[in-house]
Amino acid sequence: MTAENFIPKKYPNSVENGSYTWTSPSNIALVKYWGKKANQIPENPSISFTLNNCKTTTTLSFSKKESDNYFSFEVFLDGEKKDDFKPKIETFFNRVEIYLPFLKSYHFKIETSNTFPHSSGIASSASGMSALALCLMSVEKKLINDVSEENFIQKASFLARLGSGSACRSLEGDLVVWGKHDKIDGSSDLFGVKYPFEVHKNFKNYQDTILLVDKGEKQVSSTVGHNLMHGHPFAQERFNQAEKNLSDIILILKNGDLDKFIALVESEALTLHSMMMTSMPYFILMKPNTLEIINKIWAYRNSTGSKVCFTLDAGANVHVLYPENEAAQVLEFIQNELVTFCQKGEYINDKIGFGAKLL
Ligand code: DP6
Numbered sequence: 001m002t003a004e005n006f007i008p009k010k011y012p013n014s015v016e017n018g019s020y021t022w023t024s025p026s027n028i029a030l031v032k033y034w035g036k037k038a039n040q041i042p043e044n045p046s047i048s049f050t051l052n053n054c055k056t057t058t059t060l061s062f063s064k065k066e067s068d069n070y071f072s073f074e075v076f077l078d079g080e081k082k083d084d085f086k087p088k089i090e091t092f093f094n095r096v097e098i099y100l101p102f103l104k105s106y107h108f109k110i111e112t113s114n115t116f117p118h119s120s121g122i123a124s125s126a127s128g129m130s131a132l133a134l135c136l137m138s139v140e141k142k143l144i145n146d147v148s149e150e151n152f153i154q155k156a157s158f159l160a161r162l163g164s165g166s167a168c169r170s171l172e173g174d175l176v177v178w179g180k181h182d183k184i185d186g187s188s189d190l191f192g193v194k195y196p197f198e199v200h201k202n203f204k205n206y207q208d209t210i211l212l213v214d215k216g217e218k219q220v221s222s223t224v225g226h227n228l229m230h231g232h233p234f235a236q237e238r239f240n241q242a243e244k245n246l247s248d249i250i251l252i253l254k255n256g257d258l259d260k261f262i263a264l265v266e267s268e269a270l271t272l273h274s275m276m277m278t279s280m281p282y283f284i285l286m287k288p289n290t291l292e293i294i295n296k297i298w299a300y301r302n303s304t305g306s307k308v309c310f311t312l313d314a315g316a317n318v319h320v321l322y323p324e325n326e327a328a329q330v331l332e333f334i335q336n337e338l339v340t341f342c343q344k345g346e347y348i349n350d351k352i353g354f355g356a357k358l359l
Contacts, residue, residue: 001188003039006099006155011143017063017106020138024131024356026054026122027169027176028208028311028319030265031245032272035229035238040095040161041189043229044242045179047249048169049206049321052353055115056127060135062106073108092129095162099155100136102143110135116348122210122317125222129163130156130170134356157191164222168192173354175199175253181246200256203352205324209334210348213289213341214316220276220283225314228279238275242268258323262301262309265321269312276314287316289341294318296337306330324351 027048035043065072071093075085089110097103110132116122137156141147153171161168161178168191169176175195181187185196229235245264252260276283290312297310297320308322308330320338322330331349339345 001190003099003158003190006158008099008101008140008144011102011140013143013145015064015139015142017061018139018142019059019061020135021057021059021359022131022134022138022356023055023057023359024127024134024170025051025173025353026056026116026124026127027051027166028313028321029166029169030268030311031242031249032268033165033178034226034242034272034275034314035232035235036165036226040165042165042179043235044239045177045181045184045187045246046166046169046242047175047177047195047246048166049208050170050173050176050353050355051208051350053115053350054122054127054210054348056124056131057113057115057359058128058131058135059109059111060132060139061109061111062139064105065107068104071104072106073110076109076111078113079111089132092132092163096133096136096159099159100140102139103136106139117215122212122348125164126167126170129167130160130356133157133160133163133167134171134358138358154191161191165226171356174352177246179246181243183247183250195253197250197254199253202256202258202323203253203261206352207322207324207327207330208350208352209320209322209331210350211293211318211320211334211338211342212346212348213293213318213343214287215343215346218315219285220314222314225276225283228281229275232275232279234275234278238271241271258307262307265311266309269310272314273312285315286312290316290318292341293320293338296341300333300337304329306333308333 027050029048031047033042033046075082133156157168169178172194176192177187178192180189186193311319
């Protein structure tokens with residue numbers, strides 16, 4: 001499979017106008033994507049839990065226009081016009097136009113809303129870009145007629161990746177792999193695929209409570225962060241490590257080995273942050289409260305034998321991961337000991353989910 005496979009032949013149907021709404025979730029990586037080649041190709045494979053409650057809902061309305069030599073679109077967030085979102089979408093349209101040659105034939109109205117606060121520091125690019133890619137695929141489906149469910153999702157994930165790498169892991173659930181890996185049949189650098197192997201019941205309905213430590217704009221955009229891996233002294237070792245961690249997690253997920261899961265997931269999070277600390281220029285993306293929370297989690301685990309652990313994105317917020325059978329105790333621990341380190345005491349309870357839906 002190559003990117004050229006996603007270039008459509010001539011569209012048999014003509015469509016004047018219409019509207020589609022998709023809702024698509026965010027995801028949290030266990031083995032992280034950090035570093036990319038040209039055209040949004042990841043340097044290493046990654047795997048994520050799809051989330052359930054952190055979602056973007058996007059309605060795409062489209063109508064045929066006279067001229068087809070420019071993009072025409074407007075964007076709304078929660079009903080308010082958002083011109084500052086336009087450059088990112090314009091870049092996305094430019095990247096995907098060859099795969100969606102109808103893009104310049106229509107005017108688009110993109111209306112979007114998130115279940116989580118926009119300024120929560122939670123990445124909306126994964127849920128936002130996947131929802132938009134799915135809406136565009138619904139338009140293409142109308143122009144083509146017969147698209148199999150599998151081809152539809154695969155191309156939507158391919159397109160979402162061109163918007164934001166991690167977005168290609170948001171369409172399905174409950175675990176999605178992106179990036180070619182020898183041990184995972186069907187895995188690809190071009191799109192995300194559902195994790196194909198057995199998963200132990202320990203991981204069913206896994207919980208993720210997101211502690212909002214810093215709700216501001218990201219200090220370093222992920223694009224800048226990924227770029228810092230070029231020429232990074234430890235880059236190649238890191239890519240090898242991610243490759244190995246993905247191999248190792250296959251057995252961990254099968255056997256339900258929570259101790260090994262914790263070690264792998266926490267090490268991935270800290271490695272991601274250490275890559276940022278050892279790049280040039282260097283950054284510390286954690287805040288003091290991020291470390292307070294990590295230490296509290298470690299102390300709680302030591303004293304109770306709990307299997308709670310943490311992971312981090314490229315920011316200060318903490319994702320607290322734990323098995324469903326510990327939900328009551330861990331939530332009590334979070335409320336008693338961790339919420340105090342959150343900005344305005346805010347946190348979001350989420351859990352593993354099953355991907356995007358057409359509304
Ligand atoms: C730390 O997918 O946001 O969340 O492709 O530049 O849009 P772009 O990057 P993005 O990077 C996410 C990085 C991460 C780890 C992960 O989700 O795997």
